Each structure stands twice: as structure tokens, then as C-alpha cells.
Amino acid sequence: MSKVNNKLSEKYSRQQDGALLEQEEIRIIDYARTYAFCEHSLVVMSNLRTNKSHVFVGRTGEILGIGKENDYQCINSCWEEEIFANVHPDDRTIRDLQEISFFNMMSTPNNIADSFPWYMETVMRMKTPDGKYRNMTHRIQYFPSEGKRGISYALCIYNFTTKKTSFARIVNKVTGEERKLAISSFRNLLTDREKEVLLLIRQGFASKEIADRICISKHTVDRHRQNVIEKLHVNNTTQACHKAKELGLIE
Helix, strand or coil: CCCCCCCCHHHHHCCCCCCCCHHHHHHHHHHHHHHHHHCCCEEEEEECCCCEEEEEECHHHHHHCCCCCCCEEEECCCCCHHHHCCECHHHHHHHHHHHHHHHHHHHCCCCHHHCCCEEEEEEEEEECCCCCEEEEEEEEEEEECCCCCCEEEEEEEEEECCCCCCCEEEEECCCCCEEEECHHHHCCCCCHHHHHHHHHHHCCCCHHHHHHHHCCCHHHHHHHHHHHHHHHCCCCHHHHHHHHHHCCCCC
């Protein structure tokens, strides 16, 4: 798996539908800062429309070697590369699939209006500066922007845990309902046609050449390209090929 989970950047950019309110972002940044202070968490608040993240280091982050307690930084990415570089390689694949599934579930037209009370929590191993792996909970929840469609912000919270389960659970903070995300459901993330197109892209064929080889229009090939990019939460087809291979979706 690559160091950074190339999270949803293309899909996020397609959601842009107006300037964001500065006070709105400040309010959600304050949420992140409060979590870091009160729960000693490592917290990342990502603005998915501007592709920027705000990182707040609580005691947990200092133990992980991310920075000193109470440190803050703003990075020009909606993915926390330095943090995910410490995730155990085996857990990274599972975590990526879980987050892809959760985002797709929460961002579909039928679910978007009711998605924001939900959060996803999973457990993964992360390496500390002494080279040892410790179990961490990774909690992610999404926020809308006032007057905008779709998901605008993602809040990620990291804390140490004694739990060892690798499956993700999604929880509704309003009703208390819990659901389990089954890993097996991720294997059909890409359709057979999307896999076929991606394999040909990986071999270096252009859209027109792919269209001729499999007897579909260039427009359809381009649509499959875009669908794959969105489903895998990456920026381009080069990243899509790499990520699909790492996730075991293509050979």
C-alpha cells in the first residue's frame, strides 16, 4: 500500500458548489482541537473541498512520534501521510477498504441527508518510535457544509486501545444503532468491466485503443475511468492501478 491513502480527492473536487464560509470551518476546527485536548487524541480535520487538513496533536500523537503535545499544523492535503505511514501494512489494506465503503455508503443520494450522525470506528496497529506496534482506534465522521450538497469535512480521531478486532463498526450517535461492515462486501467494489478497463490502462493503452479492443465507445471507457477513480478515492488512473492491485481487486 502507498504511504498515503489517496482519499477521495477526485470525488471531493466534483462536490465543489460554492465558496465555503470561513466561520463554518473555524467552528469545525474547534471541534477537532477540543477532541485533542479533552481526550488526548491525535485529531485530523480535513476540508474535502479545499484539500487542506488541520492536525492537532494530543498526548496520543506525541507517543506516536507525530509531534509534541498541543502541536498544530495545517497541511495541503486531505490525507494524513505522516500518520498512515505508521500503520501496519496488513491493517492498511483493510482500513482503506473500510473507509472506501463507509464514504460510498454515506455519500449516496439516498443516504446523504441522514449520514452525518454516523461515524465509523475500526482498530489498527500503528508503529511507535521504538519500532513496536500498538493497537489504535481510528474513528471517522463526516460533516456537511451549510447550503452545500454532499460531504464537506472529515474528522479523524486516533486513540490507543486494548481492542483487537479488525472489523469496522458504524454507529449512529443519535439513535445508538450499531452496524458491522463485513470485509467480504468490498471485493466487488469494481465491476468486471471496470477491472478490464483498468488492466488495459495499466498495460499502457489509451482510451481510444481500449474502446477499439473491447468494442465500446471512447466515452464509455472514459466513464469507466472516472468511476474507478471515484470508487478508489484516488486522483488519477496511475494511482488507481496501484491501489487496485494492492487491494487485490486486480492481478
